[in-house]
């Protein structure tokens with residue numbers, strides 16, 4: 001029999017959506033993230049009111065797709081989606097720590113927790129590209 005995918009081992013779409021829901025709400029309550037810079041502060045005090053449900057949906061789709069579920073992530077590339085938020089590597093690491101706490105709260109086993117955190121960490125460079133001094137998102141002009 002084929003080895004179950006990470007998607008299956010996490011418990012499928014409802015388990016993944018519950019994790020993303022909890023994780024996304026945690027970020028709103030962490031000032032090291034929500035007050036890290038003016039762009040993130042504006043998002044967490046104004047923009048989030050209309051965008052949080054859609055963001056949770058897109059994050060769920062991203063994780064469900066990456067984990068091998070029957071879905072394809074068709075949102076924006078992560079570099080473009082995060083560029084203007086100027087997310088520093090330190091903020092990225094704080095977000096990863098919140099994800100780790102969420103996975104603990106849901107009692108996700110060590111193996112699956114490591115795979116989710118590893119997949120997240122693999123995007124550190126893309127997500128933090130906009131925080132480099134003088135960074136310009138040339139891809140926007142293609």
Ligand code: HEM
Pocket residue numbers: 027033040043047051055058059062075076077078081082085087091092095119120121123124127
């Ligand atoms: C591997 C790491 C990450 C993944 C997989 C991820 C996933 C996503 C996805 C799928 C979107 C929606 C993209 C779209 O508009 O199509 C998004 C947007 C967003 N992400 Fe992330 N993210 C990551 C890291 C971070 C970090 C470190 C922060 C820091 C707070 C962050 C904050 C946001 C915010 C505020 C938006 C909404 C932007 C908007 O309103 O358009 N993300 N993220």
